[in-house]
Amino acid sequence: MSSSDASPIAVPATANVEDHPVRFRFENTFARLPEYFYVRLDPTPVAAPHLVKLNRELARSLALDPDELASPQGVEILAGNRVAEGAEPLALAYSGHQFGHFVPRLGDGRANLLGEVVGHDGVRYDIQLKGSGPTPFSRGGDGRAALGPVLREYIVSEAMAALGVPTTRALAAVTTGERVLRDTAVPGAVLTRVAASHLRVGTFQYFAIRGDTEATRILADYAISRHYPEVAQATQPYKALLDGVIARQARLIAQWMLLGFIHGVMNTDNTSISGETIDYGPCAFMEAYHPATVFSSIDHGGRYAYGNQPRAALWNLARLAETLLPVMVGEAGSEEAAVAAANESLAAFEPQFEAARYSGLRLKLGLSTEHEGDSALAESLLQCMADNRADFTLTFRRLCDAAAGAEGDAGIRTRFADPAAFDTWAAEWRERLQKEPADQQARATAMRRVNPLFIPRNHLVEEALDAASRRQDFQPFEELLKVLSQPYEDRQDLERYAMPARPEESVLQTFCGT
Numbered sequence: 001m002s003s004s005d006a007s008p009i010a011v012p013a014t015a016n017v018e019d020h021p022v023r024f025r026f027e028n029t030f031a032r033l034p035e036y037f038y039v040r041l042d043p044t045p046v047a048a049p050h051l052v053k054l055n056r057e058l059a060r061s062l063a064l065d066p067d068e069l070a071s072p073q074g075v076e077i078l079a080g081n082r083v084a085e086g087a088e089p090l091a092l093a094y095s096g097h098q099f100g101h102f103v104p105r106l107g108d109g110r111a112n113l114l115g116e117v118v119g120h121d122g123v124r125y126d127i128q129l130k131g132s133g134p135t136p137f138s139r140g141g142d143g144r145a146a147l148g149p150v151l152r153e154y155i156v157s158e159a160m161a162a163l164g165v166p167t168t169r170a171l172a173a174v175t176t177g178e179r180v181l182r183d184t185a186v187p188g189a190v191l192t193r194v195a196a197s198h199l200r201v202g203t204f205q206y207f208a209i210r211g212d213t214e215a216t217r218i219l220a221d222y223a224i225s226r227h228y229p230e231v232a233q234a235t236q237p238y239k240a241l242l243d244g245v246i247a248r249q250a251r252l253i254a255q256w257m258l259l260g261f262i263h264g265v266m267n268t269d270n271t272s273i274s275g276e277t278i279d280y281g282p283c284a285f286m287e288a289y290h291p292a293t294v295f296s297s298i299d300h301g302g303r304y305a306y307g308n309q310p311r312a313a314l315w316n317l318a319r320l321a322e323t324l325l326p327v328m329v330g331e332a333g334s335e336e337a338a339v340a341a342a343n344e345s346l347a348a349f350e351p352q353f354e355a356a357r358y359s360g361l362r363l364k365l366g367l368s369t370e371h372e373g374d375s376a377l378a379e380s381l382l383q384c385m386a387d388n389r390a391d392f393t394l395t396f397r398r399l400c401d402a403a404a405g406a407e408g409d410a411g412i413r414t415r416f417a418d419p420a421a422f423d424t425w426a427a428e429w430r431e432r433l434q435k436e437p438a439d440q441q442a443r444a445t446a447m448r449r450v451n452p453l454f455i456p457r458n459h460l461v462e463e464a465l466d467a468a469s470r471r472q473d474f475q476p477f478e479e480l481l482k483v484l485s486q487p488y489e490d491r492q493d494l495e496r497y498a499m500p501a502r503p504e505e506s507v508l509q510t511f512c513g514t
């Protein structure tokens with residue numbers, strides 16, 4: 001057992017490695033796949049590793065010892081200066097459609113998969129270093145990551161996890177003691193990312209574009225055994241794999257929509273086979289609700305705008321279906337039958353997405369039973385919010401107060417440009433609530449479990465990154481992380497974290513900063 005989180009580093013700097021090994025207990029499976037699935041390569045050492053954040057709770061859930069990770073040897077491993085025992089570092093090969101344009105060879109240009117560990121939940125997880133140096137896939141990039149984007153991914157992925165959304169996690173962030181050149185020279189950093197796996201739609205595309213059906217089959221079998229073991233016995237396992245990915249993506253995108261999350265770069269290389277949110281670049285949580293909202297500075301056409309996310313996901317899944325066709329032919333009997341099967345799978349996305357979104361919206365409105373008109377009621381609130389630039393998160397959160405009694409309306413009306421517009425909608429809503437079980441307090445409590453109070457608001461994220469990058473002040477980062485770890489719990493004196501940006505604080509654009 002480790003000592004408390006506040007304890008100083010347990011292993012003295014002079015400790016010898018043999019005395020204090022950093023035990024990962026790697027059990028690698030991806031490294032057993034054919035050599036052309038990746039390039040074996042160690043991370044590139046950095047000048048002066050310094051641990052700025054360790055996710056001790058996540059470490060424990062992965063059967064890792066946080067004190068070992070925080071030791072000098074542990075930090076060297078997290079920086080890429082030392083290869084842990086049992087690690088088999090490699091850069092994964094993949095392709096990707098980036099904003100609709102196909103790039104046959106992307107791959108890990110700045111990441112090394114160290115290996116896999118099995119958590120206390122019995123799930124196998126990838127441990128990956130991101131920002132760990134150039135690889136044969138770097139395409140002219142420096143293979144590095146800047147501290148700002150590393151902390152951004154740390155904050156937002158951990159916030160998503162606390163919100164209950166499937167996501168990759170952040171195990172650690174270290175600074176490198178080196179500067180990386182972006183718009184200016186900024187501090188470099190390495191993120192340790194934990195993922196159910198790093199298989200993406202783009203991984204399948206990598207082999208499909210090369211016409212390598214055998215590799216596609218090996219990859220599909222691997223994806224099935226790792227993420228969808230239940231489909232191995234299906235009569236058409238590859239169609240069942242496609243169905244599985246579609247179902248998880250439909251649920252995932254519905255969760256994003258219900259929280260106002262905008263991924264920002266829904267390219268096929270950022271669409272995970274496991275159904276996790278992956279690659280936090282110019283992502284953002286929407287404040288004033290509008291379906292056309294875009295933050296990413298590189299998304300000129302609004303391809304990945306909030307309201308386009310379901311369509312973008314389906315487009316990516318269609319690309320996955322295409323890659324699977326050659327292996328689906330065998331099980332379907334003919335090419336026509338395989339195409340028909342793939343189309344049938346794809347047709348299931350929209351109803352599954354709509355069902356997940358709709359049931360989520362009903363819970364957000366406090367509707368535990370289902371009645372005709374519920375969907376229209378939800379849509380009319382969203383329309384009203386769009387017309388009135390109402391803050392997405394705060395509107396739904398304050399609806400919990402309004403559900404406990406009409407005196408709760410005051411806090412929500414003021415979020416609407418025209419408060420009377422809310423009153424009109426609220427009258428309809430209250431009429432509908434008559435059909436619900438009478439206990440108002442229970443309703444409000446249930447609503448507070450699905451309508452978060454704290455999301456990573458852009459101006460707060462920027463403030464935290466700025467303090468860390470410019471002043472080496474990690475206090476705002478730590479405080480923000482702490483608030484976001486309990487997004488549904490109201491606590492004293494945290495008003496500032498719940499409120500939307502004032503106009504002068506408002507962040508209108510986000511950047512990859514890669």
Ligand code: AMP
Pocket residue numbers: 106107108109110111137138139140141142143144145265269270279281512514
């Ligand atoms: P991303 O935008 O992070 O999803 O990355 C898209 C592709 O660009 C992936 O192949 C990355 O490995 C690669 N990439 C991003 N940043 C860098 C970098 N600084 N150096 C090398 N490759 C990079």
Ligand code: MG
Pocket residue numbers: 269270279
């Ligand atoms: Mg990516």
